Amino acid sequence: MKRTLILLILFVVLGSGAYYLMQNRDTTSTTSWNEAGDFAVENVDDIYKIFIADRQNYRVLLERKNGYWTYNKNFKAKKTQIDDLLYTIGGVRMKYTTPRGAEDNMRKNLATSGVKVEIYDKNDNKMKVYYVGGSTANSLGTYYIMEGSTEPYVMHIPSFQGMLKGKFMKQDDDWKDLMMFGEEVEDIQSVTVDYPKQKSKSFKINRTSASEYDVKPFYEGTPVSEKQVLNAAVEKYFIGFRAMMAEAFENKNVLRDSIINTLPFVSISITDTKGETKICRLFPIPQLDQYGNPVLSTGVGMKGKQSIYRYFADYKDEYGDSFRLVQHRNFERLFWSYDYFFPE
Numbered sequence: 001m002k003r004t005l006i007l008l009i010l011f012v013v014l015g016s017g018a019y020y021l022m023q024n025r026d027t028t029s030t031t032s033w034n035e036a037g038d039f040a041v042e043n044v045d046d047i048y049k050i051f052i053a054d055r056q057n058y059r060v061l062l063e064r065k066n067g068y069w070t071y072n073k074n075f076k077a078k079k080t081q082i083d084d085l086l087y088t089i090g091g092v093r094m095k096y097t098t099p100r101g102a103e104d105n106m107r108k109n110l111a112t113s114g115v116k117v118e119i120y121d122k123n124d125n126k127m128k129v130y131y132v133g134g135s136t137a138n139s140l141g142t143y144y145i146m147e148g149s150t151e152p153y154v155m156h157i158p159s160f161q162g163m164l165k166g167k168f169m170k171q172d173d174d175w176k177d178l179m180m181f182g183e184e185v186e187d188i189q190s191v192t193v194d195y196p197k198q199k200s201k202s203f204k205i206n207r208t209s210a211s212e213y214d215v216k217p218f219y220e221g222t223p224v225s226e227k228q229v230l231n232a233a234v235e236k237y238f239i240g241f242r243a244m245m246a247e248a249f250e251n252k253n254v255l256r257d258s259i260i261n262t263l264p265f266v267s268i269s270i271t272d273t274k275g276e277t278k279i280c281r282l283f284p285i286p287q288l289d290q291y292g293n294p295v296l297s298t299g300v301g302m303k304g305k306q307s308i309y310r311y312f313a314d315y316k317d318e319y320g321d322s323f324r325l326v327q328h329r330n331f332e333r334l335f336w337s338y339d340y341f342f343p344e
Contacts (some may be wrong), residue, residue: 044086048118075319076177088167094155095141106152109133124192135163145185173249181244187272188238194267204340215341227342240333246324254322260314282311
């Protein structure tokens with residue numbers, strides 16, 4: 001009797017396991033795992049270059065530099081997008097092998113909608129080259145095939161539900177880093193701030209030693225202060241450059257050319273100790289009411305002035321020019337005046 005009970009329990013356990021496996025597979029497979037199904041790069045720190053392309057002239061080149069990645073050589077890449085891509089490359093796992101009778105459809109899917117992915121190491125040696133296609137009918141798996149192989153596989157990331165192709169194909173601006181200023185205090189050599197309509201408030205700062213600075217008016221006609229520069233005030237100002245990001249890119253804005261040809265509210269230029277310079281010109285976007293009229297501020301000292309919540313930013317760094325949208329609440333900490341750096 002005891003032996004019969006043990007066998008019955010074993011039968012139930014094995015039956016339950018088999019049922020679970022059947023429910024978590026889309027279909028049965030005619031083949032088993034082999035090297036052609038080994039798509040994951042286990043140590044993503046070994047990856048230094050990723051090239052992605054499709055049949056419709058989509059081309060993306062991502063390259064690792066000193067602590068960051070670049071996008072198509074002309075832009076610094078967005079860290080969150082790179083991290084997500086590396087997580088996908090390192091975490092992809094086989095969901096199941098080629099289903100019976102489905103090989104031709106899988107190959108057709110990869111041939112028509114597949115995106116090619118080439119992965120290289122530090123020495124420019126190919127680590128992996130494969131194609132990523134569309135998703136399965138239930139969207140829980142994605143078709144993959146290794147270059148040179150005829151055996152497609154259905155892959156997934158165990159902790160993620162959805163197709164993986166979208167991890168490799170992003171819009172142009174989605175790959176670009178929104179960071180504009182990210183300098184530490186000790187890395188800043190000089191800063192100039194020009195208010196074209198408020199020339200007396202404009203200034204330029206130059207580092208003269210590790211902890212001392214020279215602050216002068218930007219315009220020659222502005223009286224030079226005879227007071228001693230507050231070095232602590234300069235360093236407090238420099239702290240504002242540590243993490244200054246844009247809200248979004250506006251490179252395709254049809255009004256871009258006309259906007260950048262108008263007078264900006266402020267032009268900010270920063271040069272680091274390596275000699276690299278970034279320039280940002282901000283153009284206010286007036287807040288309008290439902291009738292298209294400017295919304296006026298009611299704040300202390302601001303009554304009667306237009307409310308500004310955002311600016312268009314014409315930005316230039318070592319990677320080139322771009323047009324962005326920035327928020328006033330972030331950038332206002334950089335809107336200092338010349339007299340702020342001296343004792344009252």
